[in-house]
Amino acid sequence: MSVAKTRNAPVRVRFAPSPTGHLHIGSVRTAIFNWVFARRHAGTYVVRIEDTDLERSKKEYVDSISNSLKWLQLESDEPVVFQRDRSEVHVAAAKMLMKKGLAYPCFCDKAASGKPEEIGKKYDKVCCKKIYTEEDLQKPHCVRFKLPEDITEVAFKDLIRGEVKVALGQLDDFVIVRRDGSPTYNFVVVLDDIEMEISHVIRGEDHISNTPKQILIYRALGKMIPEFVHLPLILGPTGSRLSKRDGAVSVTEYRDQGFLPEALFNYLVRLGWAHGDVEMISREELVRIFNFDDVNKKGAMFDQKKLDWLNGVYIREATIARVIDAMTDVEPDGMKELREKWDDEALAALVEMYRSRASRVTEIVSGILNLARGPEDLNLSLIEKWRSDKTGPMLNDFYEFLANHETNDAKALLEAAKGVAVAHGAKLVGLAQPLRLAITGGVCSPGIFEIMLFLDESELLARVKALKTQLF
The missing domain is CATH 3.40.50.620 (HUPs)
Incomplete structure (x- = not known):
């Protein structure tokens, strides 16, 4: 027939x-x-x-x-x-x-x-x-x-x-x-x-x-x-049909994990459909060139790392307002807390810094929340590779600098830290990473001397002192 x-x-x-x-x-x-x-x-x-x-x-x-x-x-x-x-x-x-x-x-x-x-x-x-x-x-x-x-x-x-x-x-x-x-x-x-x-x-x-x-x-x-x-x-990583055991499979899960809809849309349309080597494509361009002749017959392998990468690109290319909206949709309580601590201008500046290394908007929220709240416990094992007998004295000297100087200039803070490190015959990273731990609770963040400016003087001193005290 x-x-x-x-x-x-x-x-x-x-x-x-x-x-x-x-x-x-x-x-x-x-x-x-x-x-x-x-x-x-x-x-x-x-x-x-x-x-x-x-x-x-x-x-x-x-x-x-x-x-x-x-x-x-x-x-x-x-x-x-x-x-x-x-x-x-x-x-x-x-x-x-x-x-x-x-x-x-x-x-x-x-x-x-x-x-x-x-x-x-x-x-x-x-x-x-x-x-x-x-x-x-x-x-x-x-x-x-x-x-x-x-x-x-x-x-x-x-x-x-x-x-x-x-x-x-x-x-x-x-x-x-x-x-x-x-x-x-x-x-x-x-x-x-x-x-x-x-x-x-x-x-x-x-x-x-x-x-x-x-x-x-x-x-x-x-x-x-x-x-x-x-x-x-x-298909999942094993070549069989993508299933729950391969990780998130529903739209709600990807939304809650901090993916932008435009990034997920872009990734999925390119999964099994190809038009040259173009990875990012707008809806308008897609509509103009789409053809089923470009769809593969074989199953397409889902690559979570590639989706993370693409989402990160979309996050960095979006307007700050768009990113903040997405952050608010996913983490309304966390964003309420951040808005209570910083005004719109300061929050936008923080988002600009934190999005540079983020692949999901939830990472931006959690990173800024860590800065806002400060560490509950200092995990010294995180700085083990940078820690030496010079760490405590360097922290003490930098603490004294903070207590006696204005802290509204990131460049001045950087130069002061360099001076402390040189005075102790150490590398800057040997001071910067302990400072990062003291201020954020971790060892990954945007420039530590830039984000110091978003804390008031008493808060900054208290966090550095807490680590200094624990090391001595």
């Missing part, structure tokens, strides 16, 4: 997540490709919530998916469609197929029996030729789609993989309505895609086995078959 055809209808695509969990980044990439393709062809991108799994679907996940799409600016162009709202239409369509002899009731459903020896076997069509009455239909039964007898294969053109053929002998008279009266996935997605006038079905390659069945349903309903695009899977 050939499905070669041309379409003159406007491009309409849909992203159809199931609200059985938070939005997975693999699903996000599917949403991105749908969104970009729609924009590339001046089409329409619609979100459909596939909530027919009554047991697992939850409102909290609907809200989570909605918030994640909003965060990524992937909101639906039209009102969101909820699949459950169309259940009556789905059941009516099944009855219509039964009336036409294209589907039939099955009273011996092997899946319902649950017998291990039955599961996995092809259905023997024992109910296909049975004559049933209205009274029979009152008994528990499922509804099976009747495979056509006038074809031997189902073929379709995938816009990434080319022509795909599946022998009809590999298929079964598959269930379209379960015994509990609920329609199955393969049936309802076709009905809803028809109703929504979807022109292109863009989804993960894990759905490719569903496509022949769905094409048969389109054919039975006498409807135009959409174009199909099956995206390669996102």
Whole structure:
């Protein structure tokens, strides 16, 4: 059966997540490709919530998916469609197929029996030729789609993989309505895609086995078959499908860990799609050049280090206001504390310094909070490699300098520290790192003499004295 055809209808695509969990980044990439393709062809991108799994679907996940799409600016162009709202239409369509002899009731459903020896076997069509009455239909039964007898294969053109053929002998008279009266996935997605006038079905390659069945349903309903695009899977470090054991996998986790939505968007669209060596790409440029010819057929390996690097680039190139907004979204309590300690100008200056080495906005918040709060305990092992019998005396001399001089000039502080180090025959790092520990509680921070300026004199002296006291 050939499905070669041309379409003159406007491009309409849909992203159809199931609200059985938070939005997975693999699903996000599917949403991105749908969104970009729609924009590339001046089409329409619609979100459909596939909530027919009554047991697992939850409102909290609907809200989570909605918030994640909003965060990524992937909101639906039209009102969101909820699949459950169309259940009556789905059941009516099944009855219509039964009336036409294209589907039939099955009273011996092997899946319902649950017998291990039955599961996995092809259905023997024992109910296909049975004559049933209205009274029979009152008994528990499922509804099976009747495979056509006038074809031997189902073929379709995938816009990434080319022509795909599946022998009809590999298929079964598959269930379209379960015994509990609920329609199955393969049936309802076709009905809803028809109703929504979807022109292109863009989804993960894990759905490719569903496509022949769905094409048969389109054919039975006498409807135009959409174009199909099956995206390669996102793989974890071991080469298997990315999963929870590989680390964060949901949008909410990446948002909470301090990733910018524009960075995550950029990274995911480049995961399996390439256009030269360009790593960073704007949405506008992406829409202009996007083509499925540039999508790889093989699965794409998820690289957390590369995402961290890219997020860091976005953090450094963003406006300070944008970074502060992102910090506030992720750490509202921490940012409230920082705003109580410093005014907007000082906080902006600190963000500018701390973002230079950050790969996540949460690192900026935690770094500045460490400066604001000071160390609770001084872990001297952190400065072991720089510590010597000169450390205590150098700290004592620098403390005396701070106590007797103005501390509003970073260059003057640096020169004073250099002078102390030279006087003791030591390197500057031998004083700078202990000072960094005393002031921030760690040994990694922006320039220590620059960030000293953000503490008042008494606070600065108290922190240096605490370390000096512990060393003597």
